Each structure stands twice: as structure tokens, then as C-alpha cells.
Amino acid sequence: MSDNMMDDARLRALKAMADRLPREIEPPAEAWDAVRAQIERDGAAGRAPGDVAFWQRPGFLIAASLLLAAGSSTATFLALRDREARPGTVAQSAGPAPVAAAGTVSTLAQFSGKENDYLRRVNGLVAILESGNAALAPETILKVRESLAIIDAAILEARAALARDPANRELIEMLESTYEKKLDLLQRTTEMARS
Amino acid sequence: MPTTSAVLRHDPRVHLTGPSAHDAGDDLVALARSGDHAAFEQLYIAHSPRVFALCLRLAGGNRVAATALLQDAFIAAWRGLPRFRGDAPFTSWLHRLAVNAMLQNARSDKRRSARVLFMDDSTIPGAESRADRPDISMDLEDAIARLPAGARTAFVLHDIEGYQHNEIAEQLGVAVGTVKAQVHRARGLLMKSLNR
Numbered sequence: 059m060s061d062n063m064m065d066d067a068r069l070r071a072l073k074a075m076a077d078r079l080p081r082e083i084e085p086p087a088e089a090w091d092a093v094r095a096q097i098e099r100d101g102a103a104g105r106a107p108g109d110v111a112f113w114q115r116p117g118f119l120i121a122a123s124l125l126l127a128a129g130s131s132t133a134t135f136l137a138l139r140d141r142e143a144r145p146g147t148v149a150q151s152a153g154p155a156p157v158a159a160a161g162t163v164s165t166l167a168q169f170s171g172k173e174n175d176y177l178r179r180v181n182g183l184v185a186i187l188e189s190g191n192a193a194l195a196p197e198t199i200l201k202v203r204e205s206l207a208i209i210d211a212a213i214l215e216a217r218a219a220l221a222r223d224p225a226n227r228e229l230i231e232m233l234e235s236t237y238e239k240k241l242d243l244l245q246r247t248t249e250m251a252r253s
Numbered sequence: 254m255p256t257t258s259a260v261l262r263h264d265p266r267v268h269l270t271g272p273s274a275h276d277a278g279d280d281l282v283a284l285a286r287s288g289d290h291a292a293f294e295q296l297y298i299a300h301s302p303r304v305f306a307l308c309l310r311l312a313g314g315n316r317v318a319a320t321a322l323l324q325d326a327f328i329a330a331w332r333g334l335p336r337f338r339g340d341a342p343f344t345s346w347l348h349r350l351a352v353n354a355m356l357q358n359a360r361s362d363k364r365r366s367a368r369v370l371f372m373d374d375s376t377i378p379g380a381e382s383r384a385d386r387p388d389i390s391m392d393l394e395d396a397i398a399r400l401p402a403g404a405r406t407a408f409v410l411h412d413i414e415g416y417q418h419n420e421i422a423e424q425l426g427v428a429v430g431t432v433k434a435q436v437h438r439a440r441g442l443l444m445k446s447l448n449r
Contacts, residue, residue: 068444075393075447076412082302083309089320090297093327097290100332200280203287 314398325354407435
């Protein structure tokens, strides 16, 4: 047998051995614990929902609440920076503003009272859904969560834009319209869960 | 009808066996992408043995390092789920994240980086005679573990995981020729080790 043939035979044997290696090996049982702990920390930091608050996208909701309730300069800065990097995203995400939706409200400061009312109503509905007494199909839960994520993203983006331009009436109308959509979704979901 | 909480705890789609396994996996990914921890845990249960096997080999048989890579990969997966569009299978994406985790660890540690870039054709130290080790698979695992890191990575990805040279080159950020050379080098070292 030539050297080349011998090498070929040895290579085939090596490949056959490699093919027989197990493709799955159980990781240490405790490995998941660290992953879970980290993603829960991410959730607390606003990345993802926790196991209990499954109805929301707390990543958006927590950040939105912080923005709305405390006017967090850090969150506003980050959102603003994000908007600067992606010009035009507010209009794309939130859609057209409703006609005369904001009434006499013409500045962000004047809108803050309305925002607090929206937040209170949203939190009340979310609390009902999180109470465990509501019943919905998994597919419905998924759809609602996806819709909430889109709405919350629009709220954040509108807020980010308003942080730069607090007197922009169109943006205020857009924000109010988005809150209305969120309330409507949550109200309809709550009714569906109770039926 | 179950409560909403119970739906998440007992979601029938978390079971990955049966004819609808692919769809169930897709649904789990969608749920996890929306932030569902329980769905992501099911994905971990389904995919972690496969990913851990890769991590263990990339880490040269070091279970502690392999576990860290596995955890890094799944944390990266969790954070990257919104960007996962399903163009490639979820498991392939996880594999890529595991390799990225290995590369990032190597870059952040000069000593490990030096090992990854090590190109010297040194012999495999400490290889024992196959006659003393009846388990051929373990022999090969041990021999792979003793390969220089660059050759080991190329061999594991190409000859065990089945990636193409160009795919490996793209992910590692090296030339295709370099990957081919490393695979060739790994095979040579392994054959030499296993026939001692």
C-alpha cells in the first residue's frame, strides 16, 4: 500500500471516528441557573418581561413609565440618541396623528396630566390581566404581547421626539392616539379574558 | 379554559417531539422573542446538549470553560432574539453564538488569544497509547482537546459540525485558505496522535 493510500485510509478512519462522536452532551444541571439569573437581571433593567409580568413588554413599559413619571434624563437621552440615529422612525411607527385628538393641549407639560391618567388606567388593566383570573388562549396572549410591544415602541419614540420638541402639537396628538390604542387593546383583551 | 398563568406554564407547544416539532420550535422562538422566560427555558432544554457538545470541544474538554461558553451563548441568544429572523435554523444561530462567545473570550484574554492564534505545528503533548485506552471515542476527544486552539476550532467546526470552509472563515474572520490549512493540520496531528 502506498503512502498516499495509507493516508487516505487513515483519514477515512479519522472521519468515521469523528462521525461517531456524540452530538449531544448534557451540560451541568446548574448551568441554566446562571442564564436565568442573567435574563432576569436584563428584565429588571428593561430588556424583557419577568415570569410574572408576562402580559407586558416591561422592557418598553418600565422605560415608558420612567420617562412619563419621572422624566428620566438618562432614558430620554438614550431614546433621543436613538431617534437621531434613525430619523423618521416616529412617523413610521406611530402612524398618522388623529385630527384634533389632543384638544387644547399644546405642550408636553400640559399633556403630563393626561399621561398620568393614561398610565393609571393602563396599570389597572394590566393588573387585572396579571391577576391570573383571566383566561386566554396562548395564541391570543402572543398576539396581544406583540401588539403591545409595537404600541409601546411607538410611545417611547413619540416621547423621545417630544423631549427634543416639547411644543410639537402633532407629536402630542400622536402620543395621545397611541395611548388610546393601548388602552383599547387592553380593554378588549380584558373583556375577552372575562368572557 | 385555563388561566393565563396556567397557559404559560402548561403551553402544549413547548413539547418538541412529534410531527409538529418544527412548528413548535418556531412558536417557542416567537414566544421567547416576545420576552417569555418559560419559552426560552424550553428552548434551552431542547438545544443546550447540542450546543454544550460544541462548547466542550471548542474549550478543549474543559467543562468549566465550556459551561461558561454555553451560558454566554444563551444569554447572547436571549438578548439577540429580536434580531433573529429565522432565516437559518435556530440551532445554527445558537452554534454561531457559541463560536462568537469563544472568540470573544479569546480576544478578551491575551493568553487565550495567543493560544487561538498559535500556528506552530507542535506535537500533541501527553498523548497516551491507544492500547492503554480502549475507548476510541474518548481517545479522539482527548486528542481533539490537545490540539492547538486554532486547529481544534477548525476541525470541530468542519469535521464534526459539518460547516463549510467558507462558513468557518467568515465567522472566524480569517481566510478560507487558513481554515483549510488548520483542518489539514488538525487531521494530521490527530492521526499522528491516534496511531501512536
